[in-house]
Amino acid sequence: MSLNGAYSTKNPNLEQMTSDFLYHLAVNIPDTKNPTDIKNQFGHIKVVCLGGKDARMRELAKYIHENVYNGKSGSKYEKDIFEDGHRYAGFIVGSVLCVSHGVGSSTMSVVLHELIKLVRYAKCVDPLFIRIGTSGGLGVKPGTVVVSRKGYNGLLCSEYEIAILGERVSRPAYFDERLRKDLLDAATSPDGGEENAFSVIEGNTMGTDCFYEGQGRLDGASCMKANGEPYTKADKLNFLKRCHDECGIRNIEMEAPMFAALTLHCGIRAADVCVTLLNRLEGDQVNSTKAQLKDFEERPFRLVARFIKRHILSST
Ligand SMILES: O=P(O)(O)O[C@@H]1C[C@H](O)[C@@H](CO)O1
Numbered sequence: 001m002s003l004n005g006a007y008s009t010k011n012p013n014l015e016q017m018t019s020d021f022l023y024h025l026a027v028n029i030p031d032t033k034n035p036t037d038i039k040n041q042f043g044h045i046k047v048v049c050l051g052g053k054d055a056r057m058r059e060l061a062k063y064i065h066e067n068v069y070n071g072k073s074g075s076k077y078e079k080d081i082f083e084d085g086h087r088y089a090g091f092i093v094g095s096v097l098c099v100s101h102g103v104g105s106s107t108m109s110v111v112l113h114e115l116i117k118l119v120r121y122a123k124c125v126d127p128l129f130i131r132i133g134t135s136g137g138l139g140v141k142p143g144t145v146v147v148s149r150k151g152y153n154g155l156l157c158s159e160y161e162i163a164i165l166g167e168r169v170s171r172p173a174y175f176d177e178r179l180r181k182d183l184l185d186a187a188t189s190p191d192g193g194e195e196n197a198f199s200v201i202e203g204n205t206m207g208t209d210c211f212y213e214g215q216g217r218l219d220g221a222s223c224m225k226a227n228g229e230p231y232t233k234a235d236k237l238n239f240l241k242r243c244h245d246e247c248g249i250r251n252i253e254m255e256a257p258m259f260a261a262l263t264l265h266c267g268i269r270a271a272d273v274c275v276t277l278l279n280r281l282e283g284d285q286v287n288s289t290k291a292q293l294k295d296f297e298e299r300p301f302r303l304v305a306r307f308i309k310r311h312i313l314s315s316t
């Protein structure tokens with residue numbers, strides 16, 4: 001399903017707040033009814049790209065400057081605009097904001113809440129949020145880029161569950177269909193031929209709260225089942241095959257259900273675009289060389305940059 005662009009925060013208390021401080025971004029909004037500075041700085045943003053590492057987001061800003069704006073973005077894209085918060089890094093390049101989110105849903109949800117408020121204060125029009133990440137693949141060649149349909153949690157449910165006021169709250173976790181299709185379209189040349197030297201596929205994405213046991217790895221500090229017995233390679237492969245066959249999961253990372261759920265809840269169109277670093281049916285250790293990792297991490301950049309050129313900048 002695709003959203004209509006009418007996004008909103010889901011918090012009536014914000015209407016009563018005359019000022020706001022986005023603590024982790026160190027962004028001050030002294031007058032929420034008339035946030036002129038915020039509008040001037042961020043009002044033109046059309047795409048917010050998110051990814052785990054500060055350095056990757058800095059690289060992405062540079063890549064977009066060079067490849068989307070042909071070196072003429074006119075932006076100080078190397079300046080970390082959130083550096084005073086000492087938590088996340090942010091870089092503006094043209095109408096794109098690139099922000100790091102750390103590892104996992106808890107660190108990403110903090111920056112996501114603050115960014116959703118930020119785009120709303122800035123009155124950005126139909127901003128798109130795209131996560132540009134890495135993941136472990138399931139039955140796909142390392143280096144494949146997966147554009148997610150739905151996020152699944154580690155219990156194989158497509159939902160994000162959070163404890164709020166001592167109660168379990170569960171929210172659906174699917175990504176925007178139109179945005180996914182536009183991203184997949186950007187993987188092909190106008191005549192329908194494959195432009196990429198790598199595969200771009202759609203699939204479901206499992207996002208877990210743990211890189212090791214949560215993803216069925218055998219190489220964590222612990223490797224135990226619910227009954228306290230160690231799990232075996234066969235147990236792991238059984239689970240990963242269930243993920244693949246029963247749920248259509250093609251990659252595993254640590255943010256998809258939360259990211260899908262919070263953006264959907266607030267009416268923000270979002271996508272998860274992750275490269276797979278390894279095939280988890282073949283192993284657990286991420287031991288790509290530095291050069292391979294650079295090549296792999298750049299693949300989602302290439303897709304998203306082409307999407308921005310084709311679907312965002314061409315319509316302005
Ligand atoms: O965006 P990144 O590459 O950081 O995303 C994945 C999922 C976790 O955050 C992390 C685990 O290594 O990488």
Ligand SMILES: O=c1cc[nH]c(=O)[nH]1
Pocket residue numbers: 134135136137211215252253254277286
């Ligand atoms: O296997 C992997 C690789 C990257 N990120 C993950 O969360 N899992």
